[in-house]
Amino acid sequence: MRQCDVIVVGAGPAGMAAAATAADAGLQVALLDEQPRAGGQIYRDVDRVAALRGGILGKDYTEGRALTAAIRRDGIEHLDGAVVWAIEDGFCVSYTRAGQAAQVSAPKVILATGALERPMPLPGWTLPGVMTAGAGQILLKQSGLLARRAVLVGTGPLLYLIAAQMVRAGTPPVALVETQTRADLMRANRHLGGALRGWPYLAKGLAMLAELMRARVPRYTGATTIAIAGDGRAEAVTFRSGGKPRTVACDTVFLHHGVVPNTQAARSVGVPHRWDAAQHCFNPVVDAWGGTAVAGVFLAGDGAGIGGAKVAETAGRIAALKVAEELGRLSADERDRRAAPLNRLRSRQTAIRPFLDAAYPPFAEALAPADATLVCRCEEVTAGEIRGYAKLGCIGPNQTKAFGRAGMGPCQGRYCGLTVTALLAEATGQTPDQTGYYRIRPPLKPVTLGELAAMDDGARDAAE
Amino acid sequence: MKTASPFLELEAAPARATVWFDGEPLDLPQGANLAAALLAAGVAVFRHTPASGAPRGPFCLMGACFDCLVEIDGVVRQACMLEVEDGLRVTRPHEAEDSGAPV
Numbered sequence: 209m210r211q212c213d214v215i216v217v218g219a220g221p222a223g224m225a226a227a228a229t230a231a232d233a234g235l236q237v238a239l240l241d242e243q244p245r246a247g248g249q250i251y252r253d254v255d256r257v258a259a260l261r262g263g264i265l266g267k268d269y270t271e272g273r274a275l276t277a278a279i280r281r282d283g284i285e286h287l288d289g290a291v292v293w294a295i296e297d298g299f300c301v302s303y304t305r306a307g308q309a310a311q312v313s314a315p316k317v318i319l320a321t322g323a324l325e326r327p328m329p330l331p332g333w334t335l336p337g338v339m340t341a342g343a344g345q346i347l348l349k350q351s352g353l354l355a356r357r358a359v360l361v362g363t364g365p366l367l368y369l370i371a372a373q374m375v376r377a378g379t380p381p382v383a384l385v386e387t388q389t390r391a392d393l394m395r396a397n398r399h400l401g402g403a404l405r406g407w408p409y410l411a412k413g414l415a416m417l418a419e420l421m422r423a424r425v426p427r428y429t430g431a432t433t434i435a436i437a438g439d440g441r442a443e444a445v446t447f448r449s450g451g452k453p454r455t456v457a458c459d460t461v462f463l464h465h466g467v468v469p470n471t472q473a474a475r476s477v478g479v480p481h482r483w484d485a486a487q488h489c490f491n492p493v494v495d496a497w498g499g500t501a502v503a504g505v506f507l508a509g510d511g512a513g514i515g516g517a518k519v520a521e522t523a524g525r526i527a528a529l530k531v532a533e534e535l536g537r538l539s540a541d542e543r544d545r546r547a548a549p550l551n552r553l554r555s556r557q558t559a560i561r562p563f564l565d566a567a568y569p570p571f572a573e574a575l576a577p578a579d580a581t582l583v584c585r586c587e588e589v590t591a592g593e594i595r596g597y598a599k600l601g602c603i604g605p606n607q608t609k610a611f612g613r614a615g616m617g618p619c620q621g622r623y624c625g626l627t628v629t630a631l632l633a634e635a636t637g638q639t640p641d642q643t644g645y646y647r648i649r650p651p652l653k654p655v656t657l658g659e660l661a662a663m664d665d666g667a668r669d670a671a672e
Numbered sequence: 673m674k675t676a677s678p679f680l681e682l683e684a685a686p687a688r689a690t691v692w693f694d695g696e697p698l699d700l701p702q703g704a705n706l707a708a709a710l711l712a713a714g715v716a717v718f719r720h721t722p723a724s725g726a727p728r729g730p731f732c733l734m735g736a737c738f739d740c741l742v743e744i745d746g747v748v749r750q751a752c753m754l755e756v757e758d759g760l761r762v763t764r765p766h767e768a769e770d771s772g773a774p775v
């Protein structure tokens with residue numbers, strides 16, 4: 209099995225920064241990422257795409273090239289197209305690449321697995337044509353695809369970014385159906401003091417809103433009773449706004465009400481997680497370095513708690529400094545000297561969060577969906593069925609599996625786990641922490657027998 | 673089946689490839705993301721759910737939701753994690769079981 213000093217999982221901003229900083233300190237790094245090219249979702253395919261449509265995507269995207277350039281160096285083996293499916297003690301990471309399973313080992317692991325869209329279960333959200341806003345971004349970034357008639361539904365700065373990019377590309381969205389209310393904004397203003405330290409961010413947000421106004425993109429705010437209608441595919445969004453029922457015809461719907469840490473890998477190695485009431489999600493418990501209760505496992509970036517690309521990059525560097533010190537390549541003094549400016553930078557970069565969390569809260573109807581709404585997309589389990597399980601005595605997500613197939617499909621709960629926890633907590637009166645989350649076990653992603661055939665026995669055992 | 677594409681391509685890729693989707697030839701950009709290329713070609717329904725037969729198409733495009741599952745050479749795979757190759761034969765997954773012959 210191949211050996212190195214540190215394995216970094218995920219080549220987004222946190223993973224790329226961690227790999228580069230670790231290599232700078234003289235460590236041998238294996239950087240594993242599922243995509244064929246580095247960048248993560250935020251800088252997806254940036255090396256190829258920046259020249260093609262950097263103007264539409266903006267500087268915040270194209271500057272990802274600094275990070276992709278920094279990982280092309282000695283000391284970093286970038287295993288692109290590598291799907292990690294098991295992380296075991298010691299550490300041995302199993303992955304599939306080019307149709308073959310393989311393993312790499314190292315005494316330290318930095319998990320930089322990024323974010324997932326917060327599940328947004330609404331009536332009709334499983335219809336073809338309904339996608340996450342992140343998917344809309346990926347289509348534009350990687351493939352240069354724009355939806356001709358799209359409605360953006362939900363809340364948060366990402367919706368404005370996508371809408372502004374669509375305007376720049378000449379195909380503005382049909383409408384924005386926004387769930388936040390004026391009251392949310394008033395509440396958020398209490399955090400403005402902190403947000404002003406994040407002023408460049410705020411200014412960008414205002415500029416995007418101005419772009420939408422100039423393009424006369426209709427915005428409906430405080431939307432409720434949102435549903436997607438269509439016969440076999442998305443055809444319209446129906447909702448109430450301003451006291452009136454409304455219908456907006458479309459053929460693509462992009463959903464977004466925030467992103468949440470992708471915790472699958474961290475959970476699979478036993479990192480404890482805690483409910484974050486402000487962000488309405490579970491966050492892994494990490495120290496200031498990204499260290500966890502599992503010795504040798506570090507987390508960086510959105511996977512450790514949502515902060516965005518810039519925070520992720522900084523956190524990646526900080527985690528790598530700690531790893532380098534633990535492996536004897538940096539003295540504790542040198543580690544601290546290099547980390548000090550990064551910690552100051554991170555505190556500036558995170559100053560905007562409390563404002564954003566308050567101004568764009570998740571959509572209540574999607575946090576506690578109506579009984580008939582599908583919650584588990586894979587196995588088609590409704591919110592009402594989950595509530596029914598609670599009545600029969602089900603108190604936690606793992607027990608739902610005794611009642612039905614929620615969370616047992618191929619996505620392994622990635623798009624239903626938080627909803628199931630919330631529904632059970634609501635029904636039992638327990639906290640989300642008491643209710644818990646699905647137990648995540650390898651394989652984290654399906655691995656086929658053909659892919660396994662090339663592996664040694666130890667690795668095959670891990671998959672079983 | 674295939675409808676007029678709800679997506680606009682910003683630039684036409686010069687190199688093309690023929691991909692068969694459920695027996696129908698499609699002209700797709702060589703090397704493009706397979707799920708994106710199928711969407712652009714007007715394919716909306718990638719599979720039907722094993723539980724109810726409901727139609728599904730790509731949802732996340734980042735390998736997390738498994739709603740883009742298709743069948744290639746008898747193996748069920750995520751279209752959003754694949755690239756367009758000339759001669760690729762893609763079908764909607766045939767069996768009720770759709771998790772890619774896992775272990």
Ligand code: FES
Nearest residue numbers: 733737738740752
């Ligand atoms: S679209 Fe979600 S896994 Fe492919």
